[in-house]
Amino acid sequence: MKLVFLGPPGAGKGTLASLAKDAFGVVHISTGDIFRANIKNGTPLGLKVKAILDSGGLVSDETTIEIVKDRLMQADCKAGYLLDGFPRTVVQAEALATFEKLDSVVNFVLDENVIVSRLSGRRVCKACGTGFHLTAMPPQKPGTCDKCGGELIQRKDDEASSIQERLRVYAAQTEPLIHWYRTKGLLKDIDASPQPTEVLKELKKVLG
Ligand code: AP5
Ligand code: MG
Numbered sequence: 001m002k003l004v005f006l007g008p009p010g011a012g013k014g015t016l017a018s019l020a021k022d023a024f025g026v027v028h029i030s031t032g033d034i035f036r037a038n039i040k041n042g043t044p045l046g047l048k049v050k051a052i053l054d055s056g057g058l059v060s061d062e063t064t065i066e067i068v069k070d071r072l073m074q075a076d077c078k079a080g081y082l083l084d085g086f087p088r089t090v091v092q093a094e095a096l097a098t099f100e101k102l103d104s105v106v107n108f109v110l111d112e113n114v115i116v117s118r119l120s121g122r123r124v125c126k127a128c129g130t131g132f133h134l135t136a137m138p139p140q141k142p143g144t145c146d147k148c149g150g151e152l153i154q155r156k157d158d159e160a161s162s163i164q165e166r167l168r169v170y171a172a173q174t175e176p177l178i179h180w181y182r183t184k185g186l187l188k189d190i191d192a193s194p195q196p197t198e199v200l201k202e203l204k205k206v207l208g
Contacts, residue, residue, distance in 0.1 A: 001022055001026055001080040001082075001103050001104075001192075001207070002080055002081060002100060002101065002103045003020075003024075003026065003081070003082045003083065003102070003103060003104055003105070003106060003207075004082075004083045004086070004087070004102060004104075004105040004106070004181075004184070005017060005082060005083065005084045005085075005106050005108065006106065006107050006108065006174070006177055006178065006181070006187075007106075007107060007108025007109070007110070007169045008108070008110065008112075008115050008167065008174075009115065009119060009163070009166045009167065009170060010110075010115045010116070010118040010119035010122070010163075011029070011034055011108035011109075011115060011192045012110070012118070012192050012196065013030075013085065013108055013117075013197065014032075014084055014131060015131055015137075015196050016108075016192075016196060016200060016203065017030065017037045017082050017084045018055050018201055019166050019196060020082060020200060020203060021082055021196070023195060023200065023204065024080065024082070025079060025080065026079065026080035026082050027076050027077055027079075027080070027081045027082070028081075028082050028084060028126065029068070029071055029072075029077075029081055029082065029083050029084065029086070030084040031059075031064055031067065031068065031085045031086040031088075032053075032084075032085045032086050033084075033129065034067060034105045035049050035053055035059060036053070036129075039053065042082060045063070047066075047194045048056075048063075049063075049135055052155055053155045053156070054162065054163035055157075055162060055165060056157050056163070056164075056165035056166040057091060057165065057169060058088060058089070058169055061089055061095070064086065064088075064092060065091075065092055065095045065096075068083070068086050068092075068096070068145070069095075071080060072099070072100060076080060078106040080206075083096075084110075087177065088173060088174045088177075089173050089174065089177075090176060090177065090180055093177055093180055093181070102183060102186055103186075104186055104187075104188050104207055105177075105181040105186045105187050105188065106188050106190055106203065106206070106207075107137065107146075107178055107181075107187055107188065107189045107190065108190055108192040109189055109190065109192055110191075110192040110193055111189055111193070114193060116137045116163060116167075118133065118136070119158050119163050119166075120158060120160070120163065121133045121135055121136065122134075122154070122155065122158050123139075123143075123152040123153065123154060124152065124153060124199045125145035125148060125150040125151070125152055125153075126150050126151045126152070126153045127145065127148050127150030127151070128145060128147055128148045128150055130145055130146070130148070132145075132146075132152060137196075139152060147161075161168075174192060188206045188207065190202055190203060190206060
């Protein structure tokens with residue numbers, strides 16, 4: 001199965017992808033995770049994109065498309081993949097269509113006030129990247145990852161000023177993709193407000 005998870009920042013794409021990848025036996029590819037790993041490791045790409053991610057802007061289409069194209073050529077993608085956070089512009093979607101044929105695009109639908117509370121309450125493990133939420137999905141021990149015992153931190157782009165910029169960029173650049181994919185008959189809307197296990201059940205239903 002070749003899938004795209006589309007939706008505003010904080011809608012739960014990453015949380016659902018980590019459940020869906022095992023349920024569907026596909027590889028989870030998050031462009032945001034790829035950029036953050038490069039920043040953490042201080043690679044040339046990481047140095048180039050750090051300020052962009054921190055402020056909530058978008059990395060250039062050219063750079064992002066090249067990374068995804070290379071990643072999709074790797075052998076583990078043959079059995080299927082789930083793209084989380086790509087494409088994010090019409091240019092990226094057009095490029096993807098030239099080298100891949102998608103089965104479905106899942107559109108995560110969520111109210112803006114819930115989005116903001118999910119983003120501002122998100123904490124991620126500094127060591128393994130597992131995501132938590134201060135109230136909705138709290139860790140067993142405050143500030144500590146349930147999985148690996150690592151320290152939980154707040155993403156720089158989850159600070160208030162970057163959240164507003166990400167929502168603005170989403171509305172201007174990414175939201176038009178909803179219409180773009182709908183006209184191609186690929187779009188499946190999903191209510192992202194219930195608990196993750198409920199959203200997964202719904203996802204299995206809509207994807208058949
Ligand atoms: P990226 O990492 O993709 O960020 P994003 O789209 O802003 O999405 P998030 O990761 O913030 O949200 P999510 O939907 O994954 O939500 P999550 O599951 O964590 O991209 C980061 C940056 O990289 C971009 O700003 C850009 O600079 C760059 N970039 C990436 N891709 C690019 C591209 N294609 N082109 C150009 N630039 C690109 O959940 C959020 C919170 O809610 C968590 O705390 C979680 O615990 C909680 N939660 C999740 N689901 C539920 C639920 N069902 N109920 C209750 N709480 C929930
Ligand atoms: Mg994410």
